[in-house]
Amino acid sequence: PSIVYCLKLLMLLALGGVTMHVPDEDVVASLGALRLDGHFSFDDAQAAARDFGNRCSLLPAAVLHPGSVSDIAATVRRVFLLGRHSPLTIAARGHGHSLLGQSQAAGGIVVKMESLAATAVLQVHGGPSPHVDAPGGELWINVLHETLKHGLAPRSWTDYLHLTVGGTLSNAGVSGQAFRHGPQVSNVNQLEIVTGRGDVVTCSHEVNSDLFYAALGGLGQFGIITRARIALEPAPKMVRWIRVLYSDFETFTEDQEMLITAEKTFDYIEGFVIINRTGILNNWRTSFKPQDPVQASQFQSDGRVLYCLELTKNFNHDEADIMEQEVGALLSRLRYISSTLFYTDVTYLEFLDRVHTSELELRAQGLWEVPHPWLNLLIPRSTIHKFAREVFGKILKDSNNGPILLYPVNRTKWDNRTSVVIPDEEIFYLVGFLSSAPSSSGPGSVEHAMNLNNQIVDFCEKNGVGMKQYLAPYTTQQQWKAHFGARWETFERRKHTYDPLAILAPGQRIFPKVS
Ligand code: FAD
Incomplete structure (x- = not known):
């Protein structure tokens, strides 16, 4: 053989x-x-x-x-x-x-x-500290389906669930719940890992903790995650899903920051930037039906850049009245353009799996399996306005190639013992330029998108923005050393170990x- x-x-x-x-x-x-x-x-x-x-x-x-x-x-x-x-x-x-x-x-x-996921079982445990033991190759959507059977669900997500547990934990796993619960790496209690020597090691905050923290956000460098114990919470049945628009960046980000630091607040807080949008790629993050809040054609933006705040409030059917009151009180504190409040009620599953709906639409049009020259940045709060002034409308004249996400998270919810690299400020923003490049030339090409990405990164580097890349596509050790900064020594030591x-x-x- x-x-x-x-x-x-x-x-x-x-x-x-x-x-x-x-x-x-x-x-x-x-x-x-x-x-x-x-x-x-x-x-x-x-x-x-x-x-x-x-x-x-x-x-x-x-x-x-x-x-x-x-x-x-x-x-x-x-x-x-x-x-x-x-x-x-x-x-x-x-x-x-x-x-x-x-x-x-x-x-x-x-x-x-995923072959390992197919042979191992997902085990949900209730009790005072509910958790699920999931194979490293399991898709998050399957974790959700299984935990929902027990009325439970993980607390922290990514926007898209057709990703694996081991894959997102090797990066960080960030979405609109991170302001409250931290990224997915902050919601794991135990890992089983096959190290680069072939040893199978169980690790946690208490046992073999150096390997545990190394592997979380560790870019797959220290071992293969074969199992993860993920914290759960009671799952709501329904979600009120809300979008409102702003034309002023300062007001938009002030409201976002107020919401992520308020004690009583929404359950999910994200946002995105809309610049002169047309075309199907704009609906990538799905649209409410029947009234899509972000169709620029329905709203006279006069060529301005618009900012869409996206929020959810979880509820069960018997709590609808309380939810209405709480949402009303929270919305009354916001300064969005008053005619631009859009909302819909969907099941928790529908909300969490929302990007998959868009995936199916894009697949049907041959627009999913195209190049994706994405750029994901973590920008400190102190420089986000300088960044926005230069990038939105100046470097980027439209957002036709895909959504631009922009939302703040709290640093206190990130554990600095993990391998994840973040800016050194209390609040920082995740800014994702999620471009698709369906054409071989022109504005829909990889070349065009890369040129814009490079201009953005260049601006950050030359103007002391203090940016860190997320899902960084670096190609040399020198770039990685600069990325890790003072943390490189620990990263390298862990690799040797x-x-x-x-x-x-x-x-x-x-x-x-x-x-
Ligand atoms: P892969 O791409 O297969 O692997 C990623 C890396 O981890 C590789 O280096 C691989 O070798 C390593 N790896 C994979 N499995 C393991 C394992 N079990 N143990 C150790 N190392 C492993 N990220 C967010 O944080 N938030 C989002 O909202 C978000 N949305 C996304 C939406 C879409 C449509 C897409 C395509 C990606 C999104 N991501 C998001 C990025 C996502 O976190 C990464 O793509 C990540 O790599 C997970 O993908 P994967 O499971 O396919 O892993």
């Missing part, structure tokens, strides 16, 4: 037209001899070389479909023992929703984490494989 394996491997490499270090036959035979509950496959290498960003394709030598955690541990251990002389690296692939090859491994092994040969997550381009 090792010869067949080797031939298939070489054929794949040739088909991909990729230049890479090909593992020798002994290495291949050594892996082929592993006794696994799952299996290696070679015919889906092309699929493992794709991601949501659609701008980077690195062909692996093989894909591991783990049937158990031991499969992952045995594979990592074998590659570790092959040592410096083997070029093999290993990338865990969640749902492959990275932007620039972060879950790929050129000539290495991609571990399809848990993945000394730098086998894991090569697509982040932080540490080259030790040879």
